[in-house]
Amino acid sequence: MRIVALILALLLAACARPAPQGVTVLTYASPYSPSHPFSKADQTWMKFVEARSGGRLKIKPSWSGALLSSDMSMEELRHGVADIGLITPIYVRGGTHLIRIQSGFYSGADSPESQVALYRCIAAASPQIAHELHGLKVLAVQGGTLPxxxxxxxxxxxxxxxxxxxxxxxxxxxxxxxxxxxxxxxxxxxxxxxxxxxxxxxxxxxxxxxxxxxxxxxxxxxxxxxxxxxGAYPARAMNTARFNALSADDRKVLEEGVAVWEAALADEVRAAVxxxxxxxxxxxxxxxxxxxxxxxxxxxxxxxxxxxxxxxxxxxxxxxxxxxxxxxxxxxxxxxxxxxxxx
The missing domain is CATH 3.40.190.170 (Bacterial extracellular solute-binding protein, family 7)
Known part of the structure; x- marks a missing residue:
């Protein structure tokens, strides 16, 4: 059934209407509804990207799991089911051993910001994390409030x-x-x-x-x-090949959007608490x-x-x-x- 769903999603993507000249449309997929706090942060990022690019980049969202599944989203992104998506590598059953385990290393990192900073320290010291994220360009790392x-x-x-x-x-x-x-x-x-x-x-x-x-x-x-x-973990990612195919200016916009997305996520989780x-x-x-x-x-x-x-x-x-x-x-x-x- 997963293979059938993957094929259907690819066919639908292929049948999408072409974008206006000079505009690049990127699909974004999430398992959450548009009203979820995570999705509100996603929408803040979308507005930034479209404004910062002067309208050259448009984000087309797909909510509530209509395009990506919760447990296979990383693999689906690698296969181009969506351009950008919400990922949860800490729940993937195989292939993300270190990313899952490192989420238990965070004693003393109490805020979303310090958790994100600590994740980047761990990733910088551990090439294995980049290996587990092959084929994906991380666009946001997500922390959270303490349970x-x-x-x-x-x-x-x-x-x-x-x-x-x-x-x-x-x-x-x-x-x-x-x-x-x-x-x-x-x-x-x-x-x-x-x-x-x-x-x-x-x-x-x-x-x-x-x-x-x-x-x-x-x-x-x-x-x-x-x-x-x-712990923190990479939570929003883009198909690497799709990212590399963008113009240098558009890639720069998405790079600038990382901090915007992470700040929006932190704001939304605190408001939700x-x-x-x-x-x-x-x-x-x-x-x-x-x-x-x-x-x-x-x-x-x-x-x-x-x-x-x-x-x-x-x-x-x-x-x-x-x-x-x-x-x-x-x-x-x-x-x-x-x-x-x-x-």
């Missing part, structure tokens, strides 16, 4: 309260939660609302924006403000905050497991430990990043 723990009926006051709780978490946190006595599970985020409502799980590692964006305020009564580190927190307050969600001791304990376990995961990449012939060390060297202080620094 906490959303729970249904049990208030969390310390890490010891996690014992016995069934918690949905991303892959890089499964071992961390297990060592704290929780029962961690991984499932698609789209299934979490139902699982919370039915009592299948007791909680989920998620940022506060999910109280509104995923309606968690309807099924969860508590939020433990534990600052869970999260504010809206989610307000929604939680309206629905009487109770907030508790991790103590400094518990926060330090959590981060120590997180870094221990991150290093172990980095070493584990050696079975693929990847020097993950070098990437881990580069990341830790680059964190020079709380939310301060400097590539090439020494610890």
């Amino acid at each position: 906490g723990l959303v729970t249904t009926t049990r208030a969390i006051h310390s890490l010891d309260d996690l014992k016995g709780l069934r918690i949905r978490a991303p892959t890089e946190l499964l071992a961390v939660l297990d060592s704290l006595g929780a029962d961690p599970v991984n499932m698609p985020m789209g299934e979490v609302y139902s699982a919370l409502a039915k009592g299948v799980i007791d909680g989920v590692i998620a940022p506060a924006d999910t109280f509104k964006s995923l309606h968690f305020a309807e099924v969860a009564g508590h939020y433990y403000d534990l600052a869970v580190p999260r 504010d809206k989610g927190t307000a929604e939680a307050r309206t629905n009487n969600v109770a907030f508790t905050t991790a103590s400094p001791a518990d926060q330090a304990r959590f981060e120590a376990i997180y870094l221990r497991d991150s290093e172990r995961n980095a070493r584990g990449l050696s079975r693929f012939g990847i020097d993950g430990l070098a990437a881990f060390k580069a990341a830790r060297s680059a964190v020079t202080g709380k939310d301060r990043i400097s590539c090439g620094s020494q610890t």
Whole structure:
């Protein structure tokens, strides 16, 4: 079925009306709806590109997964299904081993901006990342706000309260939660609302924006403000051959657009957290905050497991430990990043 969909998409692209003389139309594809915070950032970037190019570049969006799939978007972009698209290499099952694992190296990088800076330090020190992105020109790296723990009926006051709780978490946190006595599970985020409502799980590692964006305020009564580190990753990319075929002036516009896109993404994720927190307050969600001791304990376990995961990449012939060390060297202080620094 994927092959059929790919062929149909290519045929539709071939049948598109030609652009007016002097105008280059680039297709952009995303699995999200136009109203999603990520898509609002995408639209800010589109307006910049069209204005900066003086109308020479036009972006034709395709929303809600109509053109690219969530799990195969990188390969589809390489095959020209779209010119530009939203990618999630941290969820790809194969071929992005280091990009997935490096997302667990970010303790101390709390803001979207510092996360993006740290990703660039890691990528500069690790040629493997460029290898995993072959055929793609990265147009934006995406960070985010730090998640906490959303729970249904049990208030969390310390890490010891996690014992016995069934918690949905991303892959890089499964071992961390297990060592704290929780029962961690991984499932698609789209299934979490139902699982919370039915009592299948007791909680989920998620940022506060999910109280509104995923309606968690309807099924969860508590939020433990534990600052869970999260990583950055290349999130918007273009087919390299298509990029290289553009004029030098048009390539320059897209290069200038990288900072615009990343800033728009950061602004939108922060705004979404504010809206989610307000929604939680309206629905009487109770907030508790991790103590400094518990926060330090959590981060120590997180870094221990991150290093172990980095070493584990050696079975693929990847020097993950070098990437881990580069990341830790680059964190020079709380939310301060400097590539090439020494610890």
